[in-house]
Amino acid sequence: MLILLLFAFVAGVVTVLSPCILPLLPVILSSSDGSGKQRPTGVIVGFIASFTFFTLFLSTIVQLSGIPSSALRSLSVVILALFGISLLIPKVQALIEQLFSRFANLMPSGQKRQGFWGGIVIGLSLGLLWTPCVGPILASVISLAITGTVTAQSFLITLSYAVGTAIPLFLIMLAGSTALQRVPWLVRNTSLIQKLFGVLMIMTAAAILFNVDRSFQTFILNTFPQYGAGLTKIEDNQQVQNALQTTTxxxxxxxxxxxxxxxxxxxxxxxxxxxxxxxxxxxxxxxxxxxxxxxxxxxxxxxxxxxxxxxxxxxxxxxxxxxxxxxxxxxxxxxxxxxxxxxxxxxxxxxxxxxxxxxxxxxxxxxxxxxxxxxxxxxxxxxxxxxxxxxxxxxxxxxxxxxxxxxxxxxxAGMSAGSEPIDNPSYSTSARTPETYLGYARIENLVSREQIKQDALQTFTAPARIPDSQFAYVGDWMLTSEYAAPAPNAELLMQFDAKEVYLVARPKTTSGTIQVFLDGQASSLGDDVEDGVVAVDSDRLYKLIKLPSAGKHQLRLVFPEDSVELYAFTFG
The missing domain is CATH 3.40.30.10 (Glutaredoxin)
Incomplete structure (x- = not known):
């Protein structure tokens, strides 16, 4: 157990060198407000608590409450954006400080701890938003959490990882705060720098909202394939593996x-x-x-x-x-x-x-x-x-x-395999658009002005624009925890980057139909599409699109009648 705690802590510390930390850095830097250790300490405390809690219990929360994880992510984005706005607009900052002063006054140090409470809220948001580069130790803990098996050991391992990650982040914020207090030019231009931090925080919130952070991280890894490679190898030794087998x-x-x-x-x-x-x-x-x-x-x-x-x-x-x-x-x-x-x-x-x-x-x-x-x-x-x-x-x-x-x-075993040749064909299965679930329990990357109404018919309006690897419902739909059911003449729009598109679907009764359009034109490029129409006759995966090569395209599905249930898209 002590071995896992030690290696989890070290793995957290070296995470600061990985590409996964990049989306956090703008917010971390913006939390250096020049007031000393108060706000950085709050950010770190909030981050440790939030990351530990949501790593272990997010799957359970989603299953019990029906609240999609994307809704919690969006709430965190709003909080970050609000703090960014407060750095730009003094009146908004005054309102937020007034709110946190009520908490601060309960503490012995009173007003001095307002920055601490603001940092707490930022840290809580970061802990939910951040997706780390997962090595064997954290992966084992997460797999237990998904199946509902959370133990004292998994809690301590996750906590050790979070503390290890928090230490270099705290040092970055503390260095920034110290510089704002001691470097003459920075001291003279504190107001300007504060506004720049506000813009930076708002831009980061927007980037996270539209998944630009993930796209940027993918771009970095594609451009520099070796960046961050090997950071999780410290966990790949026999002592750690044996300890993991016992823990899990x-x-x-x-x-x-x-x-x-x-x-x-x-x-x-x-x-x-x-x-x-x-x-x-x-x-x-x-x-x-x-x-x-x-x-x-x-x-x-x-x-x-x-x-x-x-x-x-x-x-x-x-x-x-x-x-x-x-x-x-x-x-x-x-x-x-x-x-x-x-x-x-x-x-x-x-x-x-x-x-x-x-x-x-x-x-x-x-x-x-x-x-x-x-x-x-x-x-x-x-x-x-x-x-x-x-x-x-x-x-x-x-x-x-x-x-x-x-x-x-x-x-x-003494059973000759003969002289059978080994000649298995190989191919690439990479796609930039991830698997996309359509029921509210696991829904992500939905572009919608409307809040999801669980297990009830609702009307969705078409967005002005759909970012890459995201989708939109249009018309009347009912979303359950596992699937989405379109009403007559409803549509689904998706921007994808792949060679092949598949849809897991089933008919409500005996059969249903889906009309398929690719880049505005009726398409019959999939094995299950004939004359631009898919006949949904059983519960299975349907092959909608098969292109000569991968690329960015828009998929439009039209549902003439209330006859199908849609579960998930996968891509290849």
Whole structure:
């Protein structure tokens, strides 16, 4: 535990050198008001409290309250903008100081602590807005938080990381404040500098509101690929990894032996958790890893509407054909992202559509997912003939390496893999527009003048402009926590930067239609689009756009009738 606290603290300190800190710097510099340590101290206290709290509990807050995380982000942006305005307009500053003086008067130092309370509010906003460059330690804590498992250990680790990050930020603010007090030219021009800081803070708030901060960070990383590379490598050592395995050990809600994962000291790696019984099986009778001792087993976590998962299926099917009669067993663990993916009829249809013949088991309650402490779709775990996890890979790619490991484990088990050549095709799956969810629980990047009314029909007006990688509802829509349902003649507009566009959707009854327009023209470029129209006939992922190369375009979807539910866009 002490090892993780120490490395989390150090990881936080070195974060100041990473590209992820760039969006914070303008606000940090603007918080150097020349009044000494009061405001910088407040900013840091607020930042530590906010970052720690929201890292651990934001997912739970969104699920319980239904308030989308984007609404909390927007509130923080408004607070930053308000402080920027106060630096420009003395009357606004006087009103804010009057507000905080009520809190300050409760403190022994009275008026001297007004700057502290203002800093607290700024720090609280920053803690919610900031997205750090996540290394293995913080990633493990976040994955536990998403599944609702928050412990005293995860709290202390997050707190250590926040404190480590806060120290260099505090020194930056303190240096700025000292300079404003001691450098003659700065002292003479305090009013001008204060106004410049106000403009800087307002510009930063606007940049965050329109996701320019993220675009800028992406630009920096694309222009300087090595900038910040290696800063998280301090966490990549065996001591940290072993400590993480212990910290992220989850309580099992099954009758599995509690010591299943406590074998990390074994030279071959951890013993593979068995498949938790209870889910429906396809293409096979129920299997257990105990039954498969002597075989090499590939456990693949996936869900059928996930485009990243779909792109791994051809490789899995090829390996099944090449090696299943030589000792390889592939088991697809179907862990659903959306409610409709829990329906066994939908899963069976997807297996038929994709031509999957290897065994698949439903994991609707994420029991096996949790047993493996998995965090990703897709994820592959290779289990050797003795039942130990020897290799894992998350996401797409590394297909040659995975197949090489399959052959090695088959040879170890005395089952010749033959002279099968390894020749897996490779391709780029990068897209600048991120996955976009359309229900209010996880909605982001929505451009709208109207506040979202949860689970109620409302009218959206078209914005004058839609920034890159953002979208807008137009007309009458009903937003639920998981999906968006358009009324007749409603529209959806999106600016995307990608080669391919996919939409997870389902019909309300038996079928529905969507009209597709690309850059103002009817489009039939997607595999599921015919004469500019998508026929939504089942619960699945629909291929809307497939271009020769990636680029920036506008997508317009028109819904002639009240007949479909929309869940998420993905891009490639």
């Amino acid at each position: 050990q989850q309580k099992k809600e099954t009758d599995m032996k509690p010591t299943v994962l406590n074998t990390l000291a074994l030279p071959k790696g951890p013993a593979a958790p068995d498949l938790v019984p209870g889910g429906e099986w396809f293409n096979s009778e129920p299997l257990t890893l105990a039954d498969l001792k002597g075989k090499v087993v590939l456990v693949d976590f996936w869900t059928y509407s996930c485009i990243n998962c779909q792109r791994t299926l051809p490789y899995l099917k090829t390996w099944w054909e090449k090696y299943h009669d030589k000792g390889l067993v592939i088991i697809g663990v179907h862990s659903p992202e959306f409610e409709f993916e829990k329906d066994p009829k939908n899963v069976a249809k997807a297996l038929a559509d994709f031509g999957i013949t290897y065994p698949v088991v439903q994991d609707n309650d994420f029991a096996t997912w949790k047993a493996y402490r998995n965090q990703y779709w897709p994820a592959k775990y290779l289990v050797d003939a003795e039942g130990f996890i020897r290799y894992s890979h998350f996401g797409e790619g590394q297909y040659d390496k995975t197949e090489e490991t399959i052959q090695t484990l088959l040879e170890e």
